[in-house]
Amino acid sequence: MEIATQRSVMVSEMLPEHYPQIKEIYQLGIATNNATFETKAPDWEEWDQKHMVTCRFVALTEDARVAGWAALTPVSGRCVYRGVAEDSVYIHPDFKGKGIGKLLLQALVQASEEAGIWTLQAGILVENVASIKLHEQCGFRVVGVRERLGLHGQWRDTCLMERRSTTVGL
Numbered sequence: 001m002e003i004a005t006q007r008s009v010m011v012s013e014m015l016p017e018h019y020p021q022i023k024e025i026y027q028l029g030i031a032t033n034n035a036t037f038e039t040k041a042p043d044w045e046e047w048d049q050k051h052m053v054t055c056r057f058v059a060l061t062e063d064a065r066v067a068g069w070a071a072l073t074p075v076s077g078r079c080v081y082r083g084v085a086e087d088s089v090y091i092h093p094d095f096k097g098k099g100i101g102k103l104l105l106q107a108l109v110q111a112s113e114e115a116g117i118w119t120l121q122a123g124i125l126v127e128n129v130a131s132i133k134l135h136e137q138c139g140f141r142v143v144g145v146r147e148r149l150g151l152h153g154q155w156r157d158t159c160l161m162e163r164r165s166t167t168v169g170l
Contacts (some may be wrong), residue, residue: 009067009100011107014056017151019044022090023065024056029090034128036088037156052085055111059091059100067095069106072112075121083169089134096130105138109163118169122157132159139163144157 023044029035041047042112055072066155068091075084089106091101112120122140132142140161149157 008062008096009059009103011057011059011103014058014069014071016044016048019047021071022069023111024164025066025069025090025092028062034125035090035131050151051088052115052160054115055085055108055117057104057107057111059095067092067098068100068104070108072108072117072120076135079107082118084121085112085117085119086121086123087143089131101131101134102137105134109138113165115167116168118165120163124161126157128161132161135163 021144023034023041026038026041030038030041042050050073052072052074056069057070057071057168059067068096070089072085072087075081076169087105089101089105091104092117098141109120120140122131122135123146124135125143127134136142142159143162144160146158149158150156
């Protein structure tokens with residue numbers, strides 16, 4: 001099912017067969033040391049179990065190459081947090097700066113509200129200015145900075161951002 005299109009890129013629902021390319025993009029993000037605290041991309045089964053079944057998208061080129069992906073992870077199994085999820089948005093380096101991240105994050109916002117999610121949150125390393133700006137463009141606000149978290153033996157700060165729905169959980 002087509003969600004959104006920009007030039008030669010189409011945002012559509014993620015399928016398991018996309019995962020080899022998703023894993024590659026995730027690993028490229030991990031290698032920057034500015035995208036996540038993870039140290040390696042998991043196999044499909046682990047990734048699939050961690051992420052919500054709904055709210056998973058890929059940006060596909062005309063030749064079916066995955067240019068980027070986005071998905072949600074529940075923040076807690078407690079019922080009071082059933083409407084809160086954390087987003088992940090990753091873009092292949094060949095496609096950065098082309099608006100694909102915005103398309104994916106907008107698709108996540110829309111789908112999350114349809115799924116009853118009232119708060120999206122993101123923890124972004126403060127050096128990842130592009131991701132912070134992207135989230136601000138999609139209605140997220142900075143709620144604080146978590147200081148001194150560890151990554152490869154080095155303290156790092158993360159910008160905690162959230163987006164509250166204006167239609168769900170009022």
